[in-house]
Amino acid sequence: MNLVNKEYQKRAGVLMDAWQARGVFPETFQEPSNTDLAAMIDHTILKPEASISAVNKICKEALEHTFASVCVNPVHVKRCVDILGENVPVCTVIGFPLGANLSEIKAAEAVLALEQGAQEVDMVLNVGLMKTANYQEVFEDIKAVRLAAADGLLKVILETCLLSKEEIIIACMLCREAGADYVKTSTGFSSGGATAEDVSLMRFVVGEDLGVKASGGIRNREDAMTMIKAGASRLGASAGVSIVSQ
Numbered sequence: 001m002n003l004v005n006k007e008y009q010k011r012a013g014v015l016m017d018a019w020q021a022r023g024v025f026p027e028t029f030q031e032p033s034n035t036d037l038a039a040m041i042d043h044t045i046l047k048p049e050a051s052i053s054a055v056n057k058i059c060k061e062a063l064e065h066t067f068a069s070v071c072v073n074p075v076h077v078k079r080c081v082d083i084l085g086e087n088v089p090v091c092t093v094i095g096f097p098l099g100a101n102l103s104e105i106k107a108a109e110a111v112l113a114l115e116q117g118a119q120e121v122d123m124v125l126n127v128g129l130m131k132t133a134n135y136q137e138v139f140e141d142i143k144a145v146r147l148a149a150a151d152g153l154l155k156v157i158l159e160t161c162l163l164s165k166e167e168i169i170i171a172c173m174l175c176r177e178a179g180a181d182y183v184k185t186s187t188g189f190s191s192g193g194a195t196a197e198d199v200s201l202m203r204f205v206v207g208e209d210l211g212v213k214a215s216g217g218i219r220n221r222e223d224a225m226t227m228i229k230a231g232a233s234r235l236g237a238s239a240g241v242s243i244v245s246q
Helices: 003-022 034-038 052-065 074-084 103-115 127-131 135-148 165-178 196-206 221-230 240-245
Strands: 041-045 069-072 090-094 120-124 153-157 182-184 211-215 234-237
Touching (some): 003 165, 041 052, 041 211, 052 069, 052 074, 052 240, 069 074, 069 120, 074 090, 074 103, 090 103, 120 135, 127 135, 127 165, 165 182, 165 196, 182 234, 196 221, 221 234, 221 240, 234 240
Parallel strands (some): 041 069, 041 234, 069 090, 090 120, 120 153, 153 182, 182 211, 211 234
């Protein structure tokens, strides 16, 4: 193991101890209004079987509730931009859902998405490289998309259910160093989704410099409030309408 990796792991240990001493939830929490809550939700439809009519429907709902964005697969970006105009941003996914594509392909996806009008991209971290402590390659993968999406908001999906707490901390540090705007918990296509503990840890590591997006398994208002209390500043959910209507 090289000295750089050892330094990351040393820093991760210090942060882990400090986070555990603080606890998962902060002492104070103010519940957002329905309007503010809607403005934190990426109204999402990423199922492979999603029909055009279903995509049109979430765009209509996003306009009605003024969600933070509509998050769709790349094939639907232009359609959503045409419907939403400048009223609601369009977000799409990069290297989804495995994160194991070549950096050049991820970067090209990001370029095409922004050219078609997307304003936000959620890329999947290369989990295999992270698990084998190839931190420099993970950094370069994120950086490639950051440079390609220079005019867009970049969120990096860590797939936290597959990472240890130490790996989550290091991944957050790499995202910050590579210039990401957000760290995000999950694709919703792996073995687990967002947990309050992981969201809390991610927020603790990135501080107020980056956003934290909780996604995967957020099905109701109680779930949403738990994630926000833990430190999430954005939520990815297909149940956005239900959440803001409860």
